[in-house]
Amino acid sequence: MYKTLNGAIVALGLAGAALAYAGPASADDVGVHVGGVGIGLNFGDVAYGYQDGYWDNGHQWHSWKNDQEMRDYRNAHDNHYNDYKHDRDPDQGWRR
Numbered sequence: 001m002y003k004t005l006n007g008a009i010v011a012l013g014l015a016g017a018a019l020a021y022a023g024p025a026s027a028d029d030v031g032v033h034v035g036g037v038g039i040g041l042n043f044g045d046v047a048y049g050y051q052d053g054y055w056d057n058g059h060q061w062h063s064w065k066n067d068q069e070m071r072d073y074r075n076a077h078d079n080h081y082n083d084y085k086h087d088r089d090p091d092q093g094w095r096r
Helices: 002-022 067-076
Strands: 029-034 037-042 046-050 053-056
Antiparallel strands (some): 029 037, 046 053
């Protein structure tokens, strides 16, 4: 009886932790989600996207993790994506 009760408590604790960690989804979240746990990029923080990376809203430069991440952003936010490298522009692609 004691082992069964301990097992149930541990299982409920793990389930609760997974639900608390998952949080609400956003329309701008893209990534892989398995069992409520996800890995991805929140495109809501991308100000300007380029072939070689993106500027976030805090004016920090980031390289894409891989080509698929760049294609996902390009397909979802074509109006904020430039199909060339950011250093082509004199301001390194940051616009005000």
